Amino acid sequence: xxxxxxxxxxxxxxxxxxxxxxxxxxxxxxxxxxxxxxxxxxxxxxxxxxxxxxxxxxxxxxxxxxxxxxxxxxxxxxxxxxxxxxxxxxxxxxxxxxxxxxxxxxxxxxxxxxxxxxxxxxxxxxxxxxxxxxxxxxxxxxxxxxxxxxxxxxxxxxxxxxxxxxxxxxxxxxxxxxxxxxxxxxxxxxxxxxxxxxxxxxxxxxxxxxxxxxxxxxxxxxxxxxxxxxxxxxxxxxxxxxxxxxxxxxxxxxxxxxxxxxxxxxxxxxxxxxxxxxxxxxxxxxxxxxxxxxxxxxxxxxxxxxxxxxxxxxxxxxxxxxxxxxxxxxxxxxxxxxxxxxxxxxxxxxxxxxxxxxxxxxxxxxxxxxxxxxxxxxxxxxxxxxxxxxxxxxxxxxxxxxxxxxxxxxxxxxxxxxxxxxxxxxxxxxxxxxxxxxxxxxxxxxxxxxxxxxxxxxxxxxxxxxxxxxxxxxxxxxxxxxxxxxxxxxxxx
Amino acid sequence: xxxxxxxxxxxxxxxxxxxxxxxxxxxxxxxxxxxxxxxxxxxxxxxxxxxxxxxxxxxxxxxxxxxxxxxxxxxxxxxxxxxxxxxxxxxxxxxxxxxxxxxxxxxxxxxxxxxxxxxxxxxxxxxxxxxxxxxxxxxxxxxxxxxxxxxxxxxxxxxxxxxxxxxxxxxxxxxxxxxxxxxxxxxxxxxxxxxxxxxxxxxxxxxxxxxxxxxxxxxxxxxxxxxxxxxxxxxxxxxxxxxxxxxxxxxxxxxxxxxxxxxxxxxxxxxxxxxxxxxxxxxxxxxxxxxxxxxxxxxxxxxxxxxxxxxxxxxxxxxxxxxxxxxxxxxxxxxxxxxxxxxxxxxxxxxxxxxxxxxxxxxxxxxxxxxxxxxxxxxxxxxxxxxxxxxxxxxxxxxxxxxxxxxxxxxxxxxxxxxxxxxxxxxxxxxxxxxxxxxxxxxxxxxxxxxxxxxxxxxxxxxxxxxxxxxxxxxxxxxxxxxxxxxxxxxx
Numbered sequence: 001x002x003x004x005x006x007x008x009x010x011x012x013x014x015x016x017x018x019x020x021x022x023x024x025x026x027x028x029x030x031x032x033x034x035x036x037x038x039x040x041x042x043x044x045x046x047x048x049x050x051x052x053x054x055x056x057x058x059x060x061x062x063x064x065x066x067x068x069x070x071x072x073x074x075x076x077x078x079x080x081x082x083x084x085x086x087x088x089x090x091x092x093x094x095x096x097x098x099x100x101x102x103x104x105x106x107x108x109x110x111x112x113x114x115x116x117x118x119x120x121x122x123x124x125x126x127x128x129x130x131x132x133x134x135x136x137x138x139x140x141x142x143x144x145x146x147x148x149x150x151x152x153x154x155x156x157x158x159x160x161x162x163x164x165x166x167x168x169x170x171x172x173x174x175x176x177x178x179x180x181x182x183x184x185x186x187x188x189x190x191x192x193x194x195x196x197x198x199x200x201x202x203x204x205x206x207x208x209x210x211x212x213x214x215x216x217x218x219x220x221x222x223x224x225x226x227x228x229x230x231x232x233x234x235x236x237x238x239x240x241x242x243x244x245x246x247x248x249x250x251x252x253x254x255x256x257x258x259x260x261x262x263x264x265x266x267x268x269x270x271x272x273x274x275x276x277x278x279x280x281x282x283x284x285x286x287x288x289x290x291x292x293x294x295x296x297x298x299x300x301x302x303x304x305x306x307x308x309x310x311x312x313x314x315x316x317x318x319x320x321x322x323x324x325x326x327x328x329x330x331x332x333x334x335x336x337x338x339x340x341x342x343x344x345x346x347x348x349x350x351x352x353x354x355x356x357x358x359x360x361x362x363x364x365x366x367x368x369x370x371x372x373x374x375x376x377x378x379x380x381x382x383x384x385x386x387x388x389x390x391x392x393x394x395x396x397x398x399x400x401x402x403x404x405x406x407x408x409x410x411x412x413x414x415x416x417x418x419x420x421x422x423x424x425x426x427x428x429x430x431x432x433x434x435x436x437x438x439x440x441x442x443x444x445x446x447x448x449x450x451x452x453x454x455x456x457x458x459x460x461x462x463x464x465x466x467x468x469x470x471x472x473x474x475x476x477x478x479x480x481x482x483x484x485x486x487x488x489x490x491x492x493x
Numbered sequence: 494x495x496x497x498x499x500x501x502x503x504x505x506x507x508x509x510x511x512x513x514x515x516x517x518x519x520x521x522x523x524x525x526x527x528x529x530x531x532x533x534x535x536x537x538x539x540x541x542x543x544x545x546x547x548x549x550x551x552x553x554x555x556x557x558x559x560x561x562x563x564x565x566x567x568x569x570x571x572x573x574x575x576x577x578x579x580x581x582x583x584x585x586x587x588x589x590x591x592x593x594x595x596x597x598x599x600x601x602x603x604x605x606x607x608x609x610x611x612x613x614x615x616x617x618x619x620x621x622x623x624x625x626x627x628x629x630x631x632x633x634x635x636x637x638x639x640x641x642x643x644x645x646x647x648x649x650x651x652x653x654x655x656x657x658x659x660x661x662x663x664x665x666x667x668x669x670x671x672x673x674x675x676x677x678x679x680x681x682x683x684x685x686x687x688x689x690x691x692x693x694x695x696x697x698x699x700x701x702x703x704x705x706x707x708x709x710x711x712x713x714x715x716x717x718x719x720x721x722x723x724x725x726x727x728x729x730x731x732x733x734x735x736x737x738x739x740x741x742x743x744x745x746x747x748x749x750x751x752x753x754x755x756x757x758x759x760x761x762x763x764x765x766x767x768x769x770x771x772x773x774x775x776x777x778x779x780x781x782x783x784x785x786x787x788x789x790x791x792x793x794x795x796x797x798x799x800x801x802x803x804x805x806x807x808x809x810x811x812x813x814x815x816x817x818x819x820x821x822x823x824x825x826x827x828x829x830x831x832x833x834x835x836x837x838x839x840x841x842x843x844x845x846x847x848x849x850x851x852x853x854x855x856x857x858x859x860x861x862x863x864x865x866x867x868x869x870x871x872x873x874x875x876x877x878x879x880x881x882x883x884x885x886x887x888x889x890x891x892x893x894x895x896x897x898x899x900x901x902x903x904x905x906x907x908x909x910x911x912x913x914x915x916x917x918x919x920x921x922x923x924x925x926x927x928x929x930x931x932x933x934x935x936x937x938x939x940x941x942x943x944x945x946x947x948x949x950x951x952x953x954x955x956x957x958x959x960x961x962x963x964x965x966x967x968x969x970x971x972x973x974x975x976x977x978x979x980x981x982x983x984x985x
Contacts, residue, residue, distance in 0.1 A: 036819065054593060054802060060821040084594030084762075086806035163587035166800075167841070168823075168857025202861055 001112075001140035003310040005211055013380075016179070019209035020382030022480065027192065028201040032059050034186070034193035038100035041066050043092075043114060045078035047158030048131060049105035052198055054085060055165045059197040064088035066095040066102075066118075096121035101190065103129045108414050109320065111135035119144055125183075127190055132217070133210035134416060136178060138313035149181035150191040151210060154200055155388060156396060157412065161198060170199030174388065176208045204480060208385055216381045218307045220389030221417035223300050223375075224368035225397045227424025229258055230334070230406055232364040235429065235436055236444045237339035239360075245445040247338075248345020253354065253445070255344050257361055259402035260354040262395040269391065269477040270366050271468040276355045277362060279456045281448040285363040286464045288443070292367035295435055299427055300375045303420070308379060316419050327415060330422035334406055353447075360444040366468075369394060373473040383476045391473055392480070496523040498661060498692060499544060500555040506539050508893070513539055515715035523559065526687055526705045527694045531712035533895030533923040537696045538573070540712065541663040544694075545570035558660050564690030569659035573666040573696075573894060573921065574838075575646040577606075577638045588839035588858060589800040591639050592792075594761070600638035603630075603649065610653055621656045627678045628652060629786070640761065643834035644670035644786035655682055662686070662693045668701075669920050670834055672785040672949050676701055698924055700952070732929075736936045737874040743942035744911050746776035747828060748813030751912055751943055752797055755808040759792055759801070759967075766792050768967045776911070779944040779957055781975055784964030790947055791833065793964065794916055797945070799825035826856040830905040833916035837901055842890035846881055846900050847872060849889055853904035872907065878933075879903045894921045902930055906937060913937070916947040931955050 005013060040063045042053045049065070057063045065082040069091050072079050082089045096102060096118055106114045112135060115128070122128065127148040135141045136149065143149050154161045156171035164171050173195050177187030188207075195201050221227075233254050240250035264273040274282050306312040319326045334340065355362065369391050376386035400409040410418045442448050468474070499521040506514040513536030521527065531537050544554055545568050558566035577600065601609065611618050625631045628648045633641065641649065647670045654662060668676050680703035687693060687705040695706065709720040752774040759767040767789045774780060784790050795801040796809060799822035809816040812828050830853070841859035844852065848860040851872045855862060864872075876885050879899050889897050898921045905913065915934070919927040934955045938944050948954060963971035 032821075050595065051593075057802075057805065058799070058822040060819045060824070081595060085802040159587075162593065163590070166588050167859060168852070168855055169859070169861050 001142070003313065004137050004140045005215070005308075006310050007140070013211070016209045016211040017215065017380040018382055019176070019207065019212055020384045021207040022384050023192075023201075023205045023207055025201070028196050028205075030189070030193070032061060032193045032197045034189040035061055035101065035197065036193075038062065039064070039098050040101045040103060041095045041099035042103045042105055043067075043118060044104070044106035045081045046105070046107075048154075048161070049078070049103075049158075050081045050085070051158040051162035052103070052105065052154070053082075053087065054162055055199060056194070056197040057087070058165070059199075061197055064090065064095055066090060066092050066099075068092070092117055092121055097123055099123070099126055101127040101129060101194075103194075105131060108132055108134050108416055112139055112141060115141055115143075119147070122147060127187070128181075129191075129194065130210075132414075133176070133178075133214040134218075134313070136210050137214040138310065139317070143178070143181050145181070146183055147181055148184060148187045148190070149178035149210075150187045150194070151176040151178070151208075151213060152191055152194045152198070152200075153213065154198060155393065164203070165199035168202075170201065170203040172204045172206070172388070172392065173198065173200030174206045174208050174213060176210050176213055178210050206384055206388060212381060212385050215307055215379070216376055216385045216389040218312065218416070218420060219304050219376050219379075219381075220372055220393060221413065222303050222307075222312075222420030222424050224365075224372040224390050225393050226409060226413055226417055226421035227428065228296075228364060228368040229394075229397060229401060229409070230421055231425045231428045231432070232361055232368075233258065233401065233406065234337050234339050234425075235432060236358070236360055237342070239436060239439055240441065240445040241338065243441045243445065245441060246345060246347075247342045249347050249349075250445060251339065251342040252344035252347060252349060253358055254339060254361075255405055256349065256402050257354045257358040258365075258398040259395070260351060261358065261361055261365060262398040264355075265365060265369070265391060266395040267481075269474045269481070270369055270471065271465070271474055273362060274366065274468055276352070277359060278356070278449050278454060279461055280452050280454055281356065281359050283456055283461060283464060284443070284448065285359050285366065286468070288360070289363040289367040289370075291435065292363060292432075293371050295431055296367065296371060296428065297375075299424070299431060300371045302427075303424060304375045304379050312420065312423075316416065319419065324415070327419050327422070330426075331410060331418070334410065334422070334425075337406070340405055340407060356447045356449060358444060359442075359448045360439060363443075365394065370471060370473060377472065383472055384480065387473060387476045387480055391477055497521060498523055498557060498559070500557075501544070502553055504540075504543065504551065504553040506536060506543060508534070508536065508539055513715060514712070517712075517715065517717055519710075519717050521692070521694070524692070525708050526692055526703075527708045527710060528702055528706045529694055529696045529710055529712070530698065531923075533921075533926055534893045535712040536715065537712055538665055538893065541570055541665055541694060541696065544568065544661075545663055556661065559690075562660055562690040564658045564660045564686075567657075567659045568661040568663065569654055569657055570663040571650055571654045571665060571667060573669055575643075575650045577646065586639065586839070588836065589795065591641075592795055592801045592803075594802070602634070603636050603638065603641075604634045606638060606649070607634075607652075610656075614657060616656060621652060624652050624655050624682065627682055628675055629678070633787070642670075642787060642791050643838065644672065644675075647671060648675065648786065651679060655686055658686060658689070658691055660690060660692060662691050664693060665696045666698075666921065667695070668697060668699050670786070670917060670949075672788075675786060676949075680704070698922075698927075699950075734878055736933065737871070737878055739871050739874070740906060740909050740937060743937070743939065744909060746911055746941055746943070749776055750774070750810070751776050751812055751828075753810040754796070757796065757807045757809065759789075759796075759803050759807075766967050770967075770969055772962060772969070772972070774943060774945070774960075776943055777941050779938055779955070779959045779975075780946065781954065781958045781961045782945055782947045782964070783949070783961065788964040789967040790964055791835065791916065794833065794914055794945070794947070797914065798829060798831055799823075823856065828910060829856075829912045829914055830908065830910035831856075831914045831916075832901055832905045832918050833914075834920055837898060837920075840889065840897075840901065842897075843888055845886050845888055846892070847876065847885045849900050850875060850903045850907055853907040875903050875907055895923060895926060898922055899926060899930075906933075911941075912943045912945070914945045917949070918946075919948070919953055927953050 040061055042049050043066050045065050053063045065087050067078055124146050130151045131153045153174045154171045161171050175191040175195055195205055237250050237254045241247055264276050372390040373386045377383055400412045497520050501519040504514055504517040529537055556568055630648050683703040684705045711718050754770055754772045757767055757770040782790055796804045805817040811825055814820050844859045851864055852860040876882055938957055958975045961975045
């Protein structure tokens with residue numbers, strides 16, 4: 001199988017990268033009708049599979065689960081999840097031939113095996129749905145020409161997809177139709193109906209393409225979302241310990257700090273996050289984040305280039321073929337870092353303290369979000385797509401770090417994201433070595449405002465505020481966030 | 494030397510910006526057990542929290558423990574609201590999560606939780622056994638925390654408190670959600686611990702109080718007023734407010750038989766929660782649903798509200814359609830005005846009063862849509878009726894529990910639904926608020942509106958009930974024209 005993107009002429013590459021349409025509410029007035037009465041068969045019953053299926057059924061659709069024979073015979077968790085909720089469960093052979101829509105919600109790595117097994121059983125003119133395009137775009141899976149291929153990707157963990165639905169809301173969702181597989185022209189209508197069925201239409205839907213989704217998703221997860229949060233967390237912790245800050249305090253500040261700081265990002269974008277700092281601290285954070293952007297830009301560009309050329313995916317797939325040797329080794333190394341091994345101390349850290357004592361992370365996040373966004377947009381990805389894969393997802397990933405540090409982040413994200421995260425982390429740490437020598441505890445560990453009188457140059461502050469607010473990620477973000485009206489308040493541990 | 498355990502002088506406390514306690518004086522002597530009453534928002538909870546040193550400690554309160562006592566020299570406050578966390582230590586759960594079966598074990602089992610508590614507080618597990626028995630909690634030891642009903646969570650909270658044996662036990666509405674038998678048993682347990690070195694202060698609006706209570710006080714206008722017996726200074730007078738015009742007429746019924754269940758069974762693994770339940774509700778009937786904690790009431794109602802995944806495997810007809818015939822849960826909820834302890838527990842406390850009430854039009858937890866002028870005026874009218882106008886822009890989180898409950902009650906009726914499902918609606922309300930709400934329900938439940946009302950208590954019921962369903966251990970043991978408990982007991 002050849003990399004699909006690389007088989008395209010440049011004009012078609014640009015064309016597919018540029019698919020990006022933030023859909024209006026009135027585009028969903030047809031509700032779930034395009035799927036009403038159709039047989040939906042979900043393959044896989046993990047967190048996404050189960051929770052999406054529960055939502056789709058509660059929206060009046062006919063849902064059942066196809067599992068591998070062994071999973072059924074051995075009554076594995078996926079079988080229990082489906083049967084305990086009274087879903088019909090059967091083998092591929094039993095259920096796939098009757099399916100009008102086959103919804104593939106297995107882990108990325110299994111896609112080739114699953115799709116190869118399922119495709120011959122699918123009936124003429126049926127639809128195959130993905131939630132991530134890696135298999136189509138990077139692995140180049142060829143789908144039978146009579147089948148329609150769509151993507152529906154809720155941009156949140158499975159439990160969140162269910163929780164938001166039951167509140168009467170939903171999670172932001174990305175949909176796409178594969179241009180090589182839309183023989184009857186029904187793909188978009190079905191993807192929209194699917195989205196209504198999971199509640200996604202209430203929280204903002206972005207129409208994208210398989211190509212744009214994959215190329216932006218990989219870039220986001222490797223750089224700002226996982227890579228930089230990992231690097232920033234480890235460097236911050238090590239710096240505090242080096243400077244004599246209590247290790248328990250340092251561990252807690254880092255573990256929960258990213259979550260609190262990026263919650264502000266979720267509500268008010270980069271400028272909203274920066275506004276949580278005092279004026280003096282904001283000016284400082286601005287200056288060091290500018291410096292960080294200069295240092296890290298070539299690394300962000302390298303990641304984007306390797307993603308576009310297929311270099312990244314072919315390297316990673318070689319590691320898959322090698323029994324994940326590199327992935328497992330790097331995972332073990334991350335588990336051995338001092339930050340990972342130091343439990344959070346039993347100290348109360350107030351919400352504002354996470355900003356005042358962790359100015360460095362604010363600078364890291366601003367630099368990372370803007371760099372990832374800028375690099376994606378320069379590579380032909382539309383700003384709305386770039387926003388989702390950078391700023392929007394950062395708080396979601398930060399939330400996993402708050403739960404159980406980097407271990408939890410790397411457990412929850414896909415193996416693909418994890419692999420890219422380690423690549424970034426290994427290259428980024430040496431790059432920042434000189435910069436980190438200039439960092440003291442006023443930026444990480446202690447209150448930046450301490451011993452300063454708080455006065456700033458007005459003209460400088462005004463200029464900085466303008467630069468922050470006029471950045472394209474902010475302009476796009478303000479529009480998109482309006483659609484996602486239900487925001488939860490900032491939590492503090 | 495004085496034998497007072499608590500000495501309060503000149504205590505002033507604010508709730509938000511509002512002063513609730515003014516120069517309050519209170520001395521609690523050894524051997525005294527107090528009942529504390531007062532209207533919702535009068536400062537009862539704030540006072541107990543202050544004594545327990547929760548939030549902030551003040552010099553105005555001196556607590557001195559008895560070093561010779563066999564009871565633990567601590568002050569334990571048991572909040573009206575139970576809390577539990579998942580295995581990662583986060584309390585991040587969602588409405589009706591417990592009905593969605595998931596293999597990932599998110600929360601501890603009751604057993605593990607008790608073991609953890611024992612370790613934390615250096616307690617002996619076997620000593621908890623009699624308390625678990627007395628509150629009927631023993632069969633639940635292998636249940637996961639997420640699976641417990643609200644009444645069962647309340648019991649777990651009480652088990653822990655009684656097991657700890659603190660010298661000062663502060664109980665804030667401990668009867669909330671408990672069935673009649675459990676209330677009795679709790680009172681017996683309280684009598685027992687208070688004869689063994691525990692002293693208690695009890696906040697409650699109930700008439701059934703433990704025999705150990707020997708002092709009575711009410712908070713009136715920010716100060717403590719002592720009574721010689723259980724009574725309230727104020728006669729309850731309800732204002733004669735007119736019910737808003739738009740609620741006068743119930744909508745026409747969607748079908749003659751609103752609800753029909755045939756041989757319904759619900760299992761969680763080995764445990765059978767509902768056994769072969771048949772139930773038919775015709776339009777216009779007013780049902781009282783009763784049963785002990787864990788008898789299956791909430792599960793039964795969740796089948797009606799479209800909240801239970803196992804509804805799809807049972808023969809259930811709602812509003813004229815067979816369940817699982819292509820309707821969405823939102824099509825079902827549209828017909829129903831719902832309130833339940835769980836809905837309250839999982840509600841979005843960052844929504845304002847106004848938004849919370851308006852969200853009832855869409856059955857959502859929090860408001861995600863713009864609503865038109867006509868509906869806006871209805872929300873305003875109802876807010877006025879419930880006496881919440883001054884609080885209309887407050888966040889729910891800023892209100893005392895009783896007021897929060899009133900807001901959610903307003904949300905329940907805002908869309909003028911054909912069916913009202915009121916699962917312990919008056920939990921947390923004071924006597925005045927309860928009477929006011931039941932008067933509204935009587936006014937709303939005229940001929941063609943249908944009602945399902947759940948209550949453990951018999952003295953706070955709407956007047957026009959017509960039928961009764963009684964559940965015991967998941968089985969219907971009584972299904973007929975409504976009778977009062979005394980008559981019913983003579984039947985069994």
